[in-house]
Amino acid sequence: xxxxxxxxxITLFFSIFSxxxxxxxxxxxxxxxxxxxxxxxxxxxDLTPKEAQQFFPLYNEYSQTLWDIRKxxxxxxxxxxxxxxxxxxxxxxxxxxxIKKEYRAKFAKVIGNARASQFFEVxxxxxxxxxxxxxxxxx
Numbered sequence: 001x002x003x004x005x006x007x008x009x010i011t012l013f014f015s016i017f018s019x020x021x022x023x024x025x026x027x028x029x030x031x032x033x034x035x036x037x038x039x040x041x042x043x044x045x046d047l048t049p050k051e052a053q054q055f056f057p058l059y060n061e062y063s064q065t066l067w068d069i070r071k072x073x074x075x076x077x078x079x080x081x082x083x084x085x086x087x088x089x090x091x092x093x094x095x096x097x098x099i100k101k102e103y104r105a106k107f108a109k110v111i112g113n114a115r116a117s118q119f120f121e122v123x124x125x126x127x128x129x130x131x132x133x134x135x136x137x138x139x
Contacts, residue, residue, distance in 0.1 A: 037126050044122040045115050054110045062103040069095050 041059070042052050073092040100120065107116035 033130065036130075040126045040129070041119070041122055044125070045111060045119060047111065051111050055107065058103065058106050058110065062099070062106075065099050065103075066096060069099065 038056065041047070045055075047055060069092060073089070104116050104120070107119055110116075111119075
């Protein structure tokens, strides 16, 4: 088969289109998981509509803050620098714990101390639920 400019452009277009479609599907999958997580947290913490309206903006802030720390932990370090000791992994873990303590106090103002503490357990349970469901889909 002979490639000419037209064939190359068509191939390039479909390649880019396929990549874009894959990103859109990933984004939709991510959004579906986020929606499922919100429903799970709402149910497990027995949030009222008013509590949920106040809780989830804080939760989104909390999630973004943790995400930023985790990205910094992984992307800020050159490859193998954790093994060589030039980066202190515990320093990042300590930041995560501090963030969780700060947000537990913020969550408690909205949903009370008991449910604010329970939140972290519920969040872990959701991760385990998600992991198991992804494993089952792969089979």
